[in-house]
Amino acid sequence: MIVSIFRVTSMITAEDLRAVPLFAKVPARELETIARRAADVRLRPNDWLIREGELPAFFIVLSGAIDVLKSLGGTDRVINRYATGEYGGELPLLLRSPAIASLRATDASRVARLESADFHELVVSCPNLNAELMRTMATRISHVQELNASTVPPPAVTLIGHRYDIACHELRDFLARNHVPFRWHDLRDPEARTGLAVLPQPGEAYPVLVLADGTRLVTPSFREVAQGVGLQTMPSKDVYDVAIIGGGPAGLAAAVYGASEGLRTILVERHAPGGQASTSSRIENYLGFPTGVSGDDLGSRALQQAKRFGVEILVGRCAEAIETRCGGQAYAVRLEGGDEFKTRAIVIASGVSWRQIDVAGADKLVGRGLYYGAARTEAPSTAGHDIFLVGGGNSAGQAAMFFADYARSVTLLVRGPSLAATMSYYLIEQLRTKPNIRIETGSQLAALEGEDHLESIVIETRATGERRREATEAVFAFIGADAETGWLPRDIIIDERGYVCTGRDVMDLLASGAERWAPKRDPYLLETSVPGIFAVGDVRHGSIKRVASGVGEGSMAIAFVHQYLAEQSEAPGEARPRERSRRDRALA
Ligand SMILES: Cc1cc2nc3c(=O)[nH]c(=O)nc-3n(C[C@H](O)[C@H](O)[C@H](O)COP(=O)(O)OP(=O)(O)OC[C@H]3O[C@@H](n4cnc5c(N)ncnc54)[C@H](O)[C@@H]3O)c2cc1C
Numbered sequence: 001m002i003v004s005i006f007r008v009t010s011m012i013t014a015e016d017l018r019a020v021p022l023f024a025k026v027p028a029r030e031l032e033t034i035a036r037r038a039a040d041v042r043l044r045p046n047d048w049l050i051r052e053g054e055l056p057a058f059f060i061v062l063s064g065a066i067d068v069l070k071s072l073g074g075t076d077r078v079i080n081r082y083a084t085g086e087y088g089g090e091l092p093l094l095l096r097s098p099a100i101a102s103l104r105a106t107d108a109s110r111v112a113r114l115e116s117a118d119f120h121e122l123v124v125s126c127p128n129l130n131a132e133l134m135r136t137m138a139t140r141i142s143h144v145q146e147l148n149a150s151t152v153p154p155p156a157v158t159l160i161g162h163r164y165d166i167a168c169h170e171l172r173d174f175l176a177r178n179h180v181p182f183r184w185h186d187l188r189d190p191e192a193r194t195g196l197a198v199l200p201q202p203g204e205a206y207p208v209l210v211l212a213d214g215t216r217l218v219t220p221s222f223r224e225v226a227q228g229v230g231l232q233t234m235p236s237k238d239v240y241d242v243a244i245i246g247g248g249p250a251g252l253a254a255a256v257y258g259a260s261e262g263l264r265t266i267l268v269e270r271h272a273p274g275g276q277a278s279t280s281s282r283i284e285n286y287l288g289f290p291t292g293v294s295g296d297d298l299g300s301r302a303l304q305q306a307k308r309f310g311v312e313i314l315v316g317r318c319a320e321a322i323e324t325r326c327g328g329q330a331y332a333v334r335l336e337g338g339d340e341f342k343t344r345a346i347v348i349a350s351g352v353s354w355r356q357i358d359v360a361g362a363d364k365l366v367g368r369g370l371y372y373g374a375a376r377t378e379a380p381s382t383a384g385h386d387i388f389l390v391g392g393g394n395s396a397g398q399a400a401m402f403f404a405d406y407a408r409s410v411t412l413l414v415r416g417p418s419l420a421a422t423m424s425y426y427l428i429e430q431l432r433t434k435p436n437i438r439i440e441t442g443s444q445l446a447a448l449e450g451e452d453h454l455e456s457i458v459i460e461t462r463a464t465g466e467r468r469r470e471a472t473e474a475v476f477a478f479i480g481a482d483a484e485t486g487w488l489p490r491d492i493i494i495d496e497r498g499y500v501c502t503g504r505d506v507m508d509l510l511a512s513g514a515e516r517w518a519p520k521r522d523p524y525l526l527e528t529s530v531p532g533i534f535a536v537g538d539v540r541h542g543s544i545k546r547v548a549s550g551v552g553e554g555s556m557a558i559a560f561v562h563q564y565l566a567e568q569s570e571a572p573g574e575a576r577p578r579e580r581s582r583r584d585r586a587l588a
Contacts, residue, residue: 011040011436012112016062020085025128034122038112039383039406043105046291049113053181056092056099057380058119061085064109069102080143081106090133091140093119098156098181100144113405115380156181157229161207163188163381164453166367167219168207172377174222177272178315179300180229222271223337226316233314235341240264240312242561243333243343244554245319248275249547250537251349252302253554258347259309261558263565266343267311268335270318274299275351276481276538277547279373280395281402284426286547298547322346324489324530331533344568345561348488348500348528348535349554352481352545357390361448369454371476373399382407382474388457390445391478392419397427399476404434407474411438413445413459448475483539493529500535502526505542521567524560526553532564 014031017023017038023031038060043049049059049066059066061082068080068088079101082088092100093116114122123130159175161168163186175182187206209217211228226233242258244251247269258265267273277283280295289298306313314335323332330342354372356362362370371378373395379402387407389396392414400410412419412431418441419428431437440459446467447458456471483498493501493509501509503525510517517523519531526534534557537543537550 012038012062017060017112020060020062020087022060022087022129022132026126030122030126034114034118035112037118037384038114039380041111041113041405043109043111044291045105045107047105047109048294048297049103049105049111050089050099051296052099052102053179054099054176055182055184055380056089056097056116058087058089058093058114058116059103060087060112060114062110062112064111065106066109066111067104067106069104070100087136090119091137091144094123094133094137096183098183115383156183157212158183158185158210159207160185160210161187164368165206169367169371169378171207171209171220171222171225174225174272174316175229176377177274177278177296178226178229178231180231222316224316231315232312233317234339235266235314236312237264237266238342239330240266240341240343241565242266242345242347242558243268243331243341244347244349245333246275246349246351246537246539247273247303247313247315248349248351248537248550249277249298249302250351250550250554251275251347252299252306253551254347254349254536254557255306255311255313255554256302256309257555257558258561259306259311261562263558263561265309265311266341267306267313268317268319268333269313269315272315273303273306273313276373281398283547285424295547319350320487322489322492322533324491324533344532345564346533347554347557347561348485348492348533348539349537349550350484351538351550353484354477355480355482357445357448357477357479359445359447361450365448365450365454368452369450369473369475370448371474373476373478378474378476379403379406384408385473386411386471387474387476388413388445388470388472389476389478391480392416392422392441393478393480394424394427396476396478397423397431399478400437401427401430401434403476404437407436409436409438410434411440411470413443414439414441415444415462417441445475445477481538485539489530491530492533495541499541499543500528500539501541502528502535519567524563526557526560527564532561532568534560 012035014035017031017035061084063084066082067078070077070079088103092098159171159182172184205219209220209225217224217228223233241263242265244254244267247267251267252273255265255267277295278299282292283295283298284292286293318336319333320336321334326332330344331346332340332342334340382403383406385407386409387403389400389410389412396412400412404410442462444460444462445457446460448454449456454473456469457475458467458469460467485494485498485500495501503523506523506529526536528535536553536557538545
């Protein structure tokens with residue numbers, strides 16, 4: 001049943017643009033084209049429009065005001081302000097560099113956003129506009145030159161690949177989430193093939209990452225990319241006080257508290273710091289951010305904080321085993337590829353991963369139109385398209401709000417009869433404000449269709465079993481998540497869905513005589529069934545799946561780590577890992 005259908009309106013109109021002085025002499029036909037291609041971005045005070053170092057775009061302020069900020073000496077400084085009718089972003093676009101400044105709304109604002117290709121087309125087709133842009137650019141360049149020249153972002157790396165290749169999609173996501181400025185060339189773009197064979201050659205493999213010094217990495221792993229762009233991938237010490245597995249909010253909080261309290265702290269992250277939260281376009285309920293904060297922003301602030309306290313952060317590395325019997329009161333953490341380091345205590349903060357959709361066509365179209373999570377890097381490519389989101393939770397709601405600025409229409413497919421039971425009230429209210437968001441309850445995705453990439457989907461009305469086909473190039477799935485803990489040692493008890501048991505749950509198993517526990521004390525609140533190994537955040541059995549609770553648990557775990565380490569130095573050898581496997585007695 002479709003509970004609310006809003007008429008899909010053309011968002012930015014030629015009339016909206018006509019009021020902007022820059023477009024005063026642009027012919028009506030061109031103006032219509034620009035309006036059709038522009039994303040309609042609505043911002044609240046303090047919302048970020050773009051961050052320095054990201055892929056650039058062209059912005060026209062239709063209402064409100066936008067501050068221009070540059071990171072100078074580690075802090076953001078306001079260097080300019082765009083009022084209604086002004087524009088920005090032309091400088092990096094014309095120089096083909098990453099965004100050289102951040103833009104943030106001062107007041108509630110409405111902005112038209114043009115992607116790079118559309119901007120360049122516009123410049124070529126309108127000589128008047130070209131001249132005006134050049135004049136502005138000259139003034140702005142001299143202004144930027146007056147600022148500290150050393151703050152200009154490092155040269156970007158270039159990624160070349162097929163738009164519908166999952167490996168290319170994942171690398172773009174990896175680079176963006178690690179804040180590595182990069183240019184991306186779709187192989188269908190002739191410029192992308194510069195320096196490569198003119199025609200596709202047998203055996204030629206993509207994606208290719210071209211580093212600043214010209215080195216070409218062909219189909220690189222995350223680890224190779226991380227090494228290539230200068231991110232840390234190897235531990236520098238043999239032994240740490242605490243190792244944190246996972247760099248989401250819970251892991252980053254543990255890292256900040258661990259290092260700030262003097263522990264030799266290492267954090268291992270297989271992808272990019274920030275975790276699931278960094279895919280969230282807006283976290284509204286995190287304390288201290290009255291107008292909300294984007295997950296990306298929260299993650300990068302936490303990362304800066306952790307680095308400032310001296311946490312070693314390995315990215316692009318996956319922890320694949322913990323050795324609990326290596327003596328000397330230390331555990332060994334083995335990383336994929338065979339590297340290993342020792343640590344006196346461990347905090348598991350590995351969170352959860354998106355559950356996969358199990359319908360016809362899903363496997364072959366992952367990354368080719370079917371995406372798990374918000375995949376913010378895909379947003380510009382949804383501009384002007386009709387897209388579908390599967391799921392009725394807060395994650396789906398936030399993503400709908402984000403994509404609605406780009407896509408022509410966003411349809412949420414929700415299995416239940418309403419959103420009320422699964423989505424926060426504030427978010428349901430926000431969805432109502434977007435004319436191009438449609439909510440279709442009582443519906444489910446029945447199949448995905450397409451050869452090279454997604455072309456259409458089949459939607460089933462659950463009550464009647466009736467099916468219909470809809471053309472679309474993008475489906476984003478938010479159907480829940482599971483803990484991936486198969487790699488943990490068998491002494492760590494997990495429940496039947498992979499979540500790690502801690503504290504009270506471990507005690508209950510001990511009381512029932514099902515488990516053995518060597519120390520004389522009870523397990524600490526966040527301690528697993530192996531003394532000195534803790535679990536925090538979403539991966540923990542019974543956790544509240546929220547940023548704040550993950551951050552709270554990560555911080556608390558460090559207090560328990562201190563107690564555990566103190567007890568180790570008082571009574572060496574007392575707390576020993578148990579000898580028997582308990583996985584087969586997992587909690588229900
Ligand atoms: C789209 C979206 C919107 C959300 N909105 C909100 C909101 O508005 N408010 C709110 O409170 N919560 C929100 N949440 C939930 C919130 O983001 C999570 O509860 C929170 O991120 C959990 O943090 P975590 O650190 O426990 O795990 P995660 O964020 O899942 O981080 C775990 C990290 O561990 C890494 N990892 C996993 N295994 C390994 C391994 N073996 N080796 C190395 N690294 C590993 C992963 O790559 C990941 O980066 C949202 C979630 C999503 C997806």
